[in-house]
Amino acid sequence: MPSPTTEEELSGIIAGAEGPFRILGGGTRPIGRPVQGTPLSVAGLSGITLYEPGALTMVVRAGTPLDQIEAALWAENQRLPFEPMDHRPLLGTSGTPTIGGVIAGNISGPRRVQAGAARDYMLGVRFVDGAGRILKNGGRVMKNVTGYDLVKLMTGSWGTLGVMTEVSLKVLPRPGAAATLSLTGLDDATAVRAMAAALGSPFDVSGVAHDPAAGETLIRVEGFATSVAYRAGRLSELLAPFGAANVSDDVEGVRARWREIRDVQTMAGQPGDVWRLSVKPSDAPGIVARAGAEQVLYDWGGGLVWLRLAEGTDLRARLGAFGGHATLIRASAETRAAIAPFHPDPAPVAALSEGLRKRFDPKEVLNPRLML
Known part of the structure; x- marks a missing residue:
């Protein structure tokens, strides 16, 4: 299995391709149509190349394990804002998730309702397209670009337009306190109304979930301890028509519960x-x-x-x-x-997607038909 350690080596492998490749990072997310092709691993393209905590930016190679990134951020009291899901429990896979896989799938967790998706924190990208060309877009600051916005285009493309080699990300401070409000016994429709009330409030909710099997409707707030306590109290008042809310402010317990939700x-x-x-x-x-x-x-x-x-x-x-x-x-x-794993696009969008695939992967060697 080819496992290049440099961008140039990857470029040469793809340029000389005689057949399709199945792109792999940590191998933890076998999602989409099964791809028949030679496994091509980017695990060798690993390492944090730049981290500026004061500027809230990080540049990292695509094959870098996610836990390595999170450990570096944790040491500086920072985090990836989009709370990426770990698919291993649900899919029964092993291996180590990589940042390239997270960005390729636009993997975003419960905090998306507050912070946005992985795509929203991408500053720049480097990748090798299906012709073996090394392309880059963006940088280390948010800015507009002309032509294709390759940063956004690559996020969520599942390796069908190019093999990412490096990404630049915006990161955010990690809150010191968190609390979860729990309502019990709500039916699905009532739970959705309760969650909408929480999300529509001014109390900066960072997670809203409903687990019918457990009979729980959960609302999360995060931030400074005094702010969390105040907002949890006000949310309890707001949600009183739906029942009495139990409030848990044990930070480790809150994190563990929302990991369960995040990872299904x-x-x-x-x-x-x-x-x-x-x-x-x-x-x-x-x-x-x-x-x-x-x-x-x-x-x-x-x-x-x-x-x-x-x-x-x-x-x-x-x-x-x-x-x-x-x-x-x-x-x-x-x-x-x-059964097509990805929802079929409307005809105009499908035509646009096909045009992009032909533009960036003319030989159809990168995860062919994975998204079709």
Whole structure:
């Protein structure tokens, strides 16, 4: 398996390609159509090349393990704001997640409702396209660019347009305190209304989730201790019509609970396929009722819904027309070959995507058909 250690070496490998490649970082996210091709690892392109805590910026090679990045940030009381999910528990994979895989999938966790997605913190990118060309875009500060915004384009492209070699990121301070408010016994529709009330408040909520199996609706606040205590108290008053809220301000306990939500750990090791729905929150309960899922978890105030269904279930066919996107995250290779894992794009968007693939991967050697 080719595992280049320099950008130039990677460029030469791709330029001389005689067949397709299956791009790998840590190998922890086998999502999308199964790719038939030679494994090409970027794990050798590793290391933090620049970290300026005072400027809230970090430049890091794409194959760098995520835990190495988080350890460096932790030492400076900083963090990746978008709280990337670790797919290993849900998918049953091993290995080590890399920053390149996180950015390639635009992997964002519960804090997205407050902080935004991984894409929003990308400052610059370097990558090798399907012709072997070394391309770069952006830098170490937020700025507008002309032509293709390759920074945004590469984020969420799943290695189909280029193999990332380096990314520049904006980071943020890590809060010292956190609290979770828990409401119990709410049905899905009522829980969505409660979460909407919390998100619509001025109290800077950083997480809103509903776990029907546990009978819990959870709201998270983070920041300075005095601010967290004040906001938790005001949210308790605001949410009183939905029931009495239990408040937990044990920081480690709060972090552990939201890691469970972030990584959908309640579905780990459980039988069946797992789908990820992106929908309008107010539509979510009705769509979930039609889905007939064996297990459900709401995140992002209901804008993100995880569903566990029987193996081989085509959720899109079961739901029919609905406003949103359904992505098949966990299933056998056979199911992922038979059912498109990524939601089909409307014809104009599909045509644009195909044009971009031809522009950046003319030989069709980079994760071909993974997103189709």
